[in-house]
Amino acid sequence: SAVISQKPSRDICQRGTSLTIQCQVDSQVTMMFWYRQQPGQSLTLIATANQGSEATYESGFVIDKFPISRPNLTFSTLTVSNMSPEDSSIYLCSVLEQVGQNTFGSGTRLTVV
Amino acid sequence: DQQVKQNSPSLSVQEGRISILNCDYTNSMFDYFLWYKKYPAEGPTFLISISSIKDKNEDGRFTVFLNKSAKHLSLHIVPSQPGDSAVYFCAASETGNTGKLIFGQGTTLQVKP
Numbered sequence: 001s002a003v004i005s006q007k008p009s010r011d012i013c014q015r016g017t018s019l020t021i022q023c024q025v026d027s028q029v030t031m032m033f034w035y036r037q038q039p040g041q042s043l044t045l046i047a048t049a050n051q052g053s054e055a056t057y058e059s060g061f062v063i064d065k066f067p068i069s070r071p072n073l074t075f076s077t078l079t080v081s082n083m084s085p086e087d088s089s090i091y092l093c094s095v096l097e098q099v100g101q102n103t104f105g106s107g108t109r110l111t112v113v
Numbered sequence: 114d115q116q117v118k119q120n121s122p123s124l125s126v127q128e129g130r131i132s133i134l135n136c137d138y139t140n141s142m143f144d145y146f147l148w149y150k151k152y153p154a155e156g157p158t159f160l161i162s163i164s165s166i167k168d169k170n171e172d173g174r175f176t177v178f179l180n181k182s183a184k185h186l187s188l189h190i191v192p193s194q195p196g197d198s199a200v201y202f203c204a205a206s207e208t209g210n211t212g213k214l215i216f217g218q219g220t221t222l223q224v225k226p
Contacts, residue, residue, distance in 0.1 A: 001159070031212040043157070043202065043216040058213075092156055096212035100145040100164060102204075104156035 002027050004105035006093055012111045013083055020079045021108045023093030028073035031096040034066070037107075038089045046091075049076040083112045116140050117205050119217035128226050132190040136203030136217055139184065145206035147214065148177060148188045150199045157202060161188070193224045 003026040013019050023032065032049040046066055047057040055068035070076045080087050093105040118137045126132045136146070144165045149157035163170040163177045163186065170177050176189045190197055203217040 004156075006156075033212060033214075042218045043204075043214075045213055045215075048211075048213065094214075100147065100162040100206065101159055102147065102206075102212060102214055103159060104149075106156045107154075109154070 001101070002029065002095055002097055002103050004093055004095060004103060006105040006108050008108055009106065010109040010111075012113060015084050015112055017083055018079055018081045019083065019110060020077050021091050021093075023076045023078070023105055025074045025095055029095040029097070030073065032070065032076045033094040033096075033102070034068065034076075034078045035092040035094060035104075036089045037092065043092065046078070049078075080110065083110075085112045088112045114139075115218075117203055117215050117217040119201075119203055119220050121220050122218070123221040123223070125223045125225065126193050128195055128224055129192045132188075132193045132197065132222055132224065134188040134190075134201050134203075134220050134222065136186050136188075137184055138186075138205055140205070141181075141184065142208045143205040143215075144208045146177070146179060146186050147204045147206065148175070149202045149204060150197075151202060151219070152199050160201075190222075193222075195224050195226050198222055198224050 005024045007022045034046040035043045037043045045058050046061045047055045049070040051070045067079045090107045092107045147162040148160045151157045161172050161175045179186045200219045202219045204214040
């Protein structure tokens with residue numbers, strides 16, 4: 001299966017600042033996704049990162065807050081902008097390898113103070 | 114509105130016995146169901162999936178059963194091992210190969226030696 005590397009693995013950030021999370025895949029994939037897991041909660045899809053076009057955001061998530069780039073078929077970034085403590089979560093990159101199998105990166109644990 | 118539900122927050126079983134993790138869903142249009150295992154500070158690891166046109170899929174110690182009429186699926190782990198102790202997430206894939214997943218809340222499994 002695909003190997004997904006996420007950077008950074010964790011960070012502590014001041015409120016009001018922004019953090020960009022990188023996701024690198026060891027093979028070309030068409031579909032990449034960004035998820036969030038808030039403390040004690042399940043995983044929630046933020047957006048689908050489309051290569052060559054704008055990301056598609058789920059209800060409750062907006063581009064101004066979570067801008068996404070997808071410059072090629074192996075790389076994507078998610079920026080968490082103007083952070084507040086409520087943004088403290090684990091952010092996860094995922095790829096669709098084949099129907100019925102999505103692979104996840106190891107995640108970025110973000111704490112906003 | 115929770116489309117995928119795992120009603121048991123935790124489960125404790127003895128090593129060597131069977132672990133049964135349950136999941137219910139409300140949307141009859143889901144086409145794939147997936148199970149993931151997650152350790153703290155790691156991303157979810159794909160375990161097994163099942164297509165909505167099947168009622169059983171088996172992979173080693175893991176078997177997933179799907180009851181479409183009841184909108185219910187279960188993951189059986191036999192025999193359970195202490196290394197299986199983790200949080201297990203059920204997820205459903207929307208029809209149309211979008212790759213988007215909707216997750217349940219997770220069940221924490223503890224396997225006692």
